[in-house]
Amino acid sequence: MTDREIHLPVAAQSSIDGIAEITQHAESEGYVRAWMPETWGRDGVTTLTTLAERTDRIELGTSIANVFSRSPALLGQTAATLQEVSNGRFRLGIGPSGPAVIEGWHGESFDRPLRRTREYVEIIERVVAGEGLEYDGDIYSLSGFRLRFDPPETPPPIDVAGMGPKSVELAGRFADGWHATTFTPDGLRERLGDLRRGAELGDRSPDDIRVSLSLPCCVLEDGDRARELAAQHLAFYVGAMGTYYRKSLARQGYETEANEIAARWASGDQAAAIALIEDELLDELAVAGTPERAREQLQTFTEIKGLDAVALAFPRGASPADIDATVTAMATDN
Template structure:
């Protein structure tokens, strides 16, 4: 059965406590895990620590921590510490993010993202083993240190985010899971083939690699308001967040639409870009509308063979009460 998890809002929230409150609400309503992204707002580690301290059962996870803003060794230390404070409830999500964030915000060259992702995963695993780390790679070389504290009693699964064929293949070959976002059902199935190829190349078992699909969702009594919020969110990602989402959408059969949305946004016309998210495209990428409609659309994503968990994400323009209403309407205990 597909797990239903919670992807806490990427947009700024009133406080850390408001994010903790959403995780608590998710725990009460039966969500399996609360994922938290890290972009250019609050750092995810502090917030995840707060959530771990204020909840009892819900899993916690990063989706994602960028691999350019922390060294691989620090990521390993962080994972070990979060696993300790959460009593074994952590799942670590890593990924390169994109040039817009890495170069524009962190001021770091977005260099060799696939190789850097692979080496980061390997080093984090070595750190979490508790053994002395010796690694000589193309991006990183380190030796002579080990965790000063004991390694986690419960191993930390490491997931990798990716949108293109090679990045998804890498997840299948080296990671414990793949995080997918802004995918149509047909587009996701194409990438699942890349994941399986990576699993084969790594001599692994496909059952050991978990797939998490983040779905933009909004379920409100005012169904048109819900759909407009989801449109705005998707237009922002395709138009404003660099080239990766646009290229991914183009690969999924929406090349003209992806290029038009990006062009409108680049021209300073976000409303035009939003209008270019047609009803068909919105239905193919998200679950938005009245609660009944959103639940029906969410079921389409959950029925995809190969998807292990769906993460309910929220439009960046949604108000706190709209996030809460969607969380409750789409909760596992609401089915």
């Protein structure tokens, strides 16, 4: 059975208490894990520490912590500490993010993202295991230190986010899991082939690599409003968040639509960009509408062989009430 997870809102919430309430609600509804994104809102570490203190069972993770704004050793320390404060419920999701955030927000050069991600995985694995940090990579050369407290009895797994063939292959070769986002069912199946190839290169079994899909989701009795919110969300990512989402959508057979959405958004005509997310494309990329319709849509994704979890991602424009309704409607028992 495919696990049901949530991807906490990327949009600013009124308070950290609101984020905690969403997570507590998901826990009460039986969701397996809550993923915390980190963009230019609240930082993931402080938020996840708060969530660990205010929940009991639901697992927690970053999706994603980028590999530019913190050193790999610091991310290793952070992962070990979050594993401690959550009593073994933490999973570290990392990835390059994209130039828009890394250069525009952090002021770092978006240089060699794949090589950097690989070295982060290798270094973090050594840190959380309590090993002496002797590492000579292309980007990082480290020596002389090890974690200054007892490492976690169970090291937190390390997942990698990726959208393109090479980044997904990297996850299959080196990571404990892959975070997928903005995929059609057929697009996801194609990338799962890259994951399997990476696993073969790493002499690993694909069954040992956990795959979680972040799936835009809005489920309301007012199905038209739910679909509008989901379309707005997708248009923003394709149009405003650099080239990664646009290129990923193009690779999945929607090159014309992806380019037109980006062009309309760049020209300031956001309404036209949103209108280009027509019903067929929306149903390929999201779960949105009335509860009955959404549950049927979700099954299209949960039946994909090799997908271990679906993380419901709430649209940027969703209100707390919209999020609450979606969590309830899409709980496993409903």
